[in-house]
Amino acid sequence: MAVIELKNVRKAFGAVEVIGCVNLTIPDGAFVIFVGPSGSGKSTLLRLVAGLEDASAGQILIDGADVTQMGPAERQLSMVFQSYALYPTKTVRQNMSFGLEVARLPKDEIEARVDRVADILKLGDYLDRKPRALSGGQRQRVAIGRAIVREPVAFLFDEPLSNLDAALRVEMRVEIAKLHQRLGATMIYVTHDQVEAMTLADQIVVLDKGAIQQVGTPMELYQRPANLFVAQFIGSPKMNILAVQPDGAAVAFADGTRADFGAQVAQNLSHIGFRPEEVQLLDEGEGQLQGTVEVVERLGSDTFAYVALGALGTVTIRMPGNVLNIAPGQRVGLGLTLPQLHLFASDGTRLS
């Protein structure tokens, strides 16, 4: 059980600053996900918390105690690595008990703990096997088991599922969610997969270029993204973004089309965004924008239409169910309403 705080944490490799002044508090028992594109600094931030990298400046606190100068083990954290990082020459049991042996726990307690965790993770049948005799999912379970047996104050996961195939990834995702409910421990999880972030997290920390872009619950991020980056990063398919200019009470799109939303818009408005499900598909001539359907994808539960808006580019529209009266080549109108629009200023931040 731990509250983890980062205060003005910076990290530079030589002259390259990869983390620039991060302030963050991770509440006790929270499942926090660091998400961002590659090179955003999410893994580095996790490694700073773990103690595998030294912070260039700032403080890292666990339950109020400054651990900035402490080594990984002293911080009493466990980490699950992307590559599993199992000890190849040791059996599953030896892999899980290694950390406990290092800590010089009594033999019978080590055995009891390993057995208990093996039971939770259904690894009982594999305890005497070497990692090479296990499947990818089993190896990842051993890696998680090795983290659990140490009973750490918090768990760190570095893209733990990205080496698994799609089906197994969904399965393990559910297992990790269950594990969090069962253990109630603080967990920090790094991923570039925003679906993992949306489904697992209590709180998502969106990172880009070494800086926190937004911290919030998955729904806050989805419904009120703080800037253009978060708006485009969270959500699949991603948010449609169009460049606009305020034109009196209306807005003008880049191709000269004007749209009147019946309300005054801010003078520094530069982009509008709308989720694929926040736009209405109308007949030609209706709505604010006109376009041609390029491609229709039918998933059964949803229908996606990709509509070309000429010079403005292509937007994605999501409609529930199997929508039949739509076909490629069809001319359509798009209906947007102001309350559903996300408005962004010229510096990319959210307006209103």
Added chain:
Amino acid sequence: MSIVGKTATSGKFRRNRWLLTGVLSLYFLYTFMPLFYVITAATKSNPDLFSTFGLWFAPDFNLWDNLHTLFTIQDGIFLKWMGNTAYYSSISAAGAALFSTFAGYAFAKYSFFGKKLMFALVLGAVMIPQTALVIPMFLMLSKLGLTNTAFAVIAPSLVFPPGVFLMRAYIDDAISNELIEAGRMDGAGEVHIFSAIAFRLLMPGFTTVLILAFVANWNNYFLPLVMLNKPDMFPITVGLAQMYSTAISGTGGVLLFTVVMTGALVSIVPVIAAFLIMQRFWQGGLGAGGVKA
């Protein structure tokens, strides 16, 4: 449709293959002929050695007599030399392989001040033959009064720059950084991580360096020649060379020619045995399953 270009059966490949086989056959002859000469010579009596064709056996098979002479001559000094060689080269090889592994691990996995310069020095040292350093080392050790000791032969051999170079390259590949980090997260110290996790994975590399160092030391001639002057401390190389010079000087040592040849043959056997024994450690895939590539 047939595939054109460099497939396994293309004419060009076949021609190249014949060329390659030809060149390798010549190389095989070049390396095997002296060995074969030693084998045939060791089976001949001294007169036959000079009167029969060198690359074939004489009608008279004299190997057992030669072996008997070899092991009994000068109160069995050859056995003593063999023991010396085994002692010097096994301690030197084990030490050299161990130090190479330590150094290679440090170079591969840690960043420290002066690393680039130090590695450049190691690379430079690979280019300098030990022979060039023997005289300065002799002067140094004689000042310390350490010549004519096993230490004088073993200590310089513990430094094996090619081993450091090999181990660095091997460790770079064989040990993933995450494995070391997993050990750190588990609370293990660096020495513990090295000994409990990394070392087992390095066995193939370690054995390679061990064998290379063993063979180099087994065959080392110049270093013991300079450092030692008591015949009962000689390794085989120096001992046999001394026997040979007695033989050519003709001072009652004519018989010794076959003994030298037999001694040379016997001295190869342990090296071959070492290769065969160590071979089983040369298996790849020890690290399989630990980390996802």
